[in-house]
Amino acid sequence: MLEETGPEWLSEEVKTGTTIIAIEFDGGVVLGSDSRVSAGASVVNRVMNKLSPLHDKIYCALSGSAADAQTIAEIVNYQLDVHSIEIGEDPQVRSAATLVRNISYKYKEELSAHLIVAGWDRRDGGQVFATLNGLLTRQPFAVGGSGSSYVYGFVDAEYRRGIRKEECQQFVVNTLTLAMNRDGSSGGVAYVVTIDEHGTEEKVVLGNQLPTFFDQ
Template identity: 90%
Template structure:
């Protein structure tokens, strides 16, 4: 009797959405994400930072189930701390991405999350890795989340090999702005993290300050 009186939305699958991106440049990487967390048609958090640190110069961008993605990030953060103590130096970006891939694959039936891992290390410089279930690939740039389907044409057309740090930052901001304008599950503010040998810079761009590509 109780089940018959439940609203229809309680028995439906909850759909989530976001937009994440990371790009390499000569000397470092830039990561970006929107800040909206949704559950179906409801917005449950407007300003979540989806760029999570895995180590001092390694971050991941989270998409999918927020709880699942945060759990993976916290597990990898702990394992990298232990790993760096054991080897006596900072971990490699590839090691962080491999840990994310291994956890995602081991618990592929239980977890629903897609993480992009990016950062800088002394051996290979700035690197971006896309991880999905058992997949692990290094790419010059990667996009993910529900908003990515609206901007694949843009990033393919606008990406140029050899862009500097400022150009990559603008590329990330433009991509996020376009996705947030089209995808109902993406929105809020834009978070940016820029990582190179010398620093890790975090930045927040308010919604009103994002570029517009249309006339209101």
């Protein structure tokens, strides 16, 4: 008697994909992400916001397992709230990135997530931190997710220090659009968050509002 087995896709490793980006500009940061959540060849959510607030002026961009990344963001959000009450002021962006790094490293065997942390604080202004397992580095820009492999050359060639806020916002939208055009695991709408000393601005760019780079 043959042993019954489930569908073949149940035994396959589930591959996830996304595109996330964060860039420093003169006075703040801009974060961006696509909205598609995939599981292998299937799209399980077309409009997930992958830019999660950690504090008033600190956000993180999520990639990897959606459940793992969201759990890390929720834990850090709680810890930062407690930390800000203890010190009597808003937390530093580096503190948020360090908390993310510590959790990612401690549970590196159990969790599958890569978070980019970015925000603004009074001490160091706009900052972008890449966190991966035990690694924590401040960078002028960071790109992650499966779509990043298609746009690293574009970002390296086009980014310049001292970029203005409006230029940075368009730069993020252009990068996400190029990634979504090439990466089958990225798509949907573009979420953009801009953070500076004046506050946080959230924006959604719909699919029909994204720029076009070639004749379709």
